[in-house]
Amino acid sequence: MYLEHFELQQLPFSLTPNTVFYVGLxxxxxxxxxxxxxxxxxxxxxxxxxxxxxxxxxxxxxxxxxxxxxxxxxxxxxxxxxxxxxxxxxxxxxxxxxxxxxxxxxxxxxxxxxxxxxxxxxxxxxxxxxxxxxxxxxxxxxxxxxxxxxxxxxxxxxxxxxxxxxxxxxxxxxxxxxxxxxxxxxxxLRPMTVAEVGAYVRARLQIAGNSDLRFSSLALLGLAKYSRGIPRLVNVLAHKALMLAYGRGQLHINWRHIRAAAQDTEDVPAVRFAAWVPAVFMLVTLVGAAFWHWGPL
CATH class of the missing domain: 3.40.50.300 (P-loop containing nucleotide triphosphate hydrolases)
Incomplete structure (x- = not known):
């Protein structure tokens, strides 16, 4: 499917409970x-x-x-x-x-x-x-x-x-x-936190053979939101996002891939990833970077 495109050795987000992909969160x-x-x-x-x-x-x-x-x-x-x-x-x-x-x-x-x-x-x-x-x-x-x-x-x-x-x-x-x-x-068992979802995705990508394959910060935020931290839904959404990126010839996963995957998935909350969210996220990131570099005004 998309293995060669993303330089993966195996599917990272299969729904089969394979213990090779166990992540000790x-x-x-x-x-x-x-x-x-x-x-x-x-x-x-x-x-x-x-x-x-x-x-x-x-x-x-x-x-x-x-x-x-x-x-x-x-x-x-x-x-x-x-x-x-x-x-x-x-x-x-x-x-x-x-x-x-x-x-x-x-x-x-x-x-x-x-x-x-x-x-x-x-x-x-x-x-x-x-x-x-x-x-x-x-x-x-x-x-x-x-x-x-x-x-x-x-x-x-x-x-x-x-x-x-x-x-x-x-x-x-x-x-x-x-x-x-x-x-x-x-x-x-509780659902995963936002940070745990990010760690889970990165760990499974590494096990599958490509630790450099990147889900953007906003994509991971959307993934955590839509999946509610449930590993099975994380797998479903991440797999669909990879398919979408592959279909568009892209090598990284962004928030648009996650939103499209969520809209095509059962048992995902009927909430919209508003168009202004990426802009706000970018603004917060820039302000944080400026504060770190220059210190408080």
């Missing part, structure tokens, strides 16, 4: 440190919550890819499971084979024996669930029961929930008070 790095601390401590439930597009799946994959050898990770990307489907999905991730002759109680006992065996081998079993807000109520209760499995020294199963804020609304209900009390570590 404050919100994501703090969330990752919470995960590592809680899992090392052996806590039963850990919850990472964030709005759509804030990078939960990328964090999830980074966790899967950076796990130490003694962690046995079971990953469930589709949580729309009944209680018995959840148990069988966990069993399959742990290497057990499906049998139609086993009921829920027998399966629970089989899982307990297998978890004890893995614990005896010094394996730490961690169930990672993405999009956990989609878990049915009965399946949430099954998760709580599974974390009851423990020895005198440790939990046999830890659970990490990556979810949208809807999960917190559900857990606030009285019926989930037992599960709510078991969540010992929780982190709320």
């Amino acid at each position: 404050v919100p994501h790095q703090q969330a990752f440190e919470v995960l590592q601390t809680a899992l090392t401590a052996g806590e039963g439930f850990i919850k990472i919550v964030g709005e759509v597009g804030t990078g939960k799946t990328l964090l999830c994959r980074k966790l899967l890819h950076s796990a130490p050898a003694h962690w046995r990770l079971a990953y469930l990307p589709d949580p729309s499971l009944s209680p018995i489907e959840l148990r069988w999905a966990l069993a399959a991730e742990l290497g057990l084979h499906y049998s139609g002759n086993i009921d829920q109680q027998q399966l629970h006992q089989l899982l307990q024996r297998h978890l004890l065996l893995l614990a005896a081998r010094q394996q730490q079993v961690i169930l990672v669930i993405d999009e956990a807000q989609a878990l049915p109520d009965e399946t949430l209760e099954t998760l709580r029961l599974l974390t009851n499995l423990e020895t005198e020294q440790r939990k046999l199963l830890q659970v990490v929930l990556f979810a949208q804020p809807e999960l917190d609304l559900r857990l606030a209900k009285h019926r989930f008070r037992q599960l709510r009390q078991r969540i010992s570590f929780s982190y709320q």
Whole structure:
């Protein structure tokens, strides 16, 4: 597409959650440190919550890819499971084979024996669930029961929930008070600040192979404004801006590219990047430069 034009080796703003493009900004790095601390401590439930597009799946994959050898990770990307489907999905991730002759109680006992065996081998079993807000109520209760499995020294199963804020609304209900009390570590992913958006864009361009490719200051300001600091929207807008610049034979991204990309993108606030904004920005820049050079009048 535009790789050769911008001297890039790969697409810098793909929507695929590729851990090669993980940028350790404050919100994501703090969330990752919470995960590592809680899992090392052996806590039963850990919850990472964030709005759509804030990078939960990328964090999830980074966790899967950076796990130490003694962690046995079971990953469930589709949580729309009944209680018995959840148990069988966990069993399959742990290497057990499906049998139609086993009921829920027998399966629970089989899982307990297998978890004890893995614990005896010094394996730490961690169930990672993405999009956990989609878990049915009965399946949430099954998760709580599974974390009851423990020895005198440790939990046999830890659970990490990556979810949208809807999960917190559900857990606030009285019926989930037992599960709510078991969540010992929780982190709320926030959107990126304007400065973080700039750092994010520059880091991804560097990883993609061209650290000299420039988004103007005003383009980055517009990118932060239109995306609301949400990484997925930053990627969508930046990718479209690069396409627009490529189509016009230009090598740098300015505020006009970002505005045009925003006008062509769903879920972008219906606000106008007024024509006078660049002039005001330029005036502020010139005044600031003069003050720095000459000092106060």
